[in-house]
Amino acid sequence: MHDTLHLAPDSAGIARAAALLRAGGLVAFPTETVYGLGGDATCDAAVAGIYAAKGRPSHNPLIVHVPDLAAAERLAVFDDQARALAAAFWPGPLTLVLPLRTDAGLSPRITAGHTRVALRVPAHPLAQHLLRACARPLAGPSANPSGKISPTTAAHVLHGLSGRIAAVLDGGPCTVGVESTILAPGTPPALLRPGGISAEDIARVLGTLPARAADTPNPVAPGQLASHYAPDAALRLNVTAPLPGELWVGFGPCPGAALSLSETGDLAQAAARLFATLREADRRAGPAGRIAVAPVPHRGLGLAINDRLARAAAPRP
Ligand code: TXA
Ligand code: MG
Numbered sequence: 001m002h003d004t005l006h007l008a009p010d011s012a013g014i015a016r017a018a019a020l021l022r023a024g025g026l027v028a029f030p031t032e033t034v035y036g037l038g039g040d041a042t043c044d045a046a047v048a049g050i051y052a053a054k055g056r057p058s059h060n061p062l063i064v065h066v067p068d069l070a071a072a073e074r075l076a077v078f079d080d081q082a083r084a085l086a087a088a089f090w091p092g093p094l095t096l097v098l099p100l101r102t103d104a105g106l107s108p109r110i111t112a113g114h115t116r117v118a119l120r121v122p123a124h125p126l127a128q129h130l131l132r133a134c135a136r137p138l139a140g141p142s143a144n145p146s147g148k149i150s151p152t153t154a155a156h157v158l159h160g161l162s163g164r165i166a167a168v169l170d171g172g173p174c175t176v177g178v179e180s181t182i183l184a185p186g187t188p189p190a191l192l193r194p195g196g197i198s199a200e201d202i203a204r205v206l207g208t209l210p211a212r213a214a215d216t217p218n219p220v221a222p223g224q225l226a227s228h229y230a231p232d233a234a235l236r237l238n239v240t241a242p243l244p245g246e247l248w249v250g251f252g253p254c255p256g257a258a259l260s261l262s263e264t265g266d267l268a269q270a271a272a273r274l275f276a277t278l279r280e281a282d283r284r285a286g287p288a289g290r291i292a293v294a295p296v297p298h299r300g301l302g303l304a305i306n307d308r309l310a311r312a313a314a315p316r317p
Contacts, residue, residue: 030171036140093196
C-alpha cells in the first residue's frame, strides 16, 4: 500500500477524506470516543478492506456511523425505547443494536450474519462534517490492529496502521477516551459494552438499569473477547502497593506512582487519559515489563474503565 496521508482538520482535509471514502478507500477519523477506521458501509470491498487492515476476525460485526436519527432510521427499525434513547444521547457515545432493515443497502459483511445492526451518531464536529461530506454511512471500528489498544490520537492510529490505510484525518486527542456504550433495546435492555454513556444515565431515561450482557443467558457483543486492548507488558489490577519492578499507574492520591489516570480521582479525566496512559506505561515498562494499576471505582465511567483494564490484563490467546 501507499503511504498513509495525514490530513489537516480543515475543509480541504475533510474534502480529501470524503473523496477517498467515496472511492472505497479507508480513512481513520476522530470521534469523541476514539478514532474510527472509516470505510463506506455500502461498499463490499471497503468493508472487506477494514477487516484486512485491522486483522479483525470476519465474524466480528462493525458499527455503522451516521450523521443523525433520520439517517439511522433508513438503516434499522426503531421502536419507542430506541427513539427515546436516541433523543437523549445522540449525537454522542451511545451505539444502539437494532433490527436491520431489509432495504438498508449495507454490505452484508457489516453485520457478519447477524439480523441486527449497531448504529452510532458521533458528536465530534469533524466526524459530523465528514459523514455529511461523503454522504455514505461509514463503518467505523476503532482504528487499531485487532486486539491492541484503541487510538485516541492520530499518532496512535499511524503507529498501528500506517501504510495499511489511505489517510487519517487529524482532530487532535479524543475527549471521552473510551468507546461508546453499546446497548440493545428490549425488556430489559442489554448492556453489551459499558462505555462513554454511563449505565446510570441510561437508567435515568429508561427508568430501569440495563442488564449487563454477562448477566443475561445469551447475547454477547461478538467482539467482546476476553483479551483486548493488550499492552506488551503484563498488567496487574487493583494494586495499592506495587511490587519492586512494577510500573505503577495511579488513580487519586498514589504517592510514588510513575503515571496517573487522574491525580484528583476524576473518572472523566481517567477515561480520557486511559489508552494514552496504557501506551506510555507500556513504552516505559518495555516488552518484558510489568504494569500495576491502582483501583478505579466501578461507578459512572468507572464501569467502562474497569472493563477495558480487565481485558487489557486478561490472559493473551
Ligand atoms: O466509540 C466507538 O464505538 C468506536 C468509535 C470509532 O465509534 N468504535 C468502536 O468499534 O469501538 P469496535 O469495532 O472497535 O467495537 C464495536 C463493538 C464490537 O465489540 C462488535 O462486536 C460490536 O460492537 N458490534 C458491532 N455490531 C454488532 C451487532 N450487530 N450486534 C452486536 N454487537 C455488535
Ligand atoms: Mg475496538
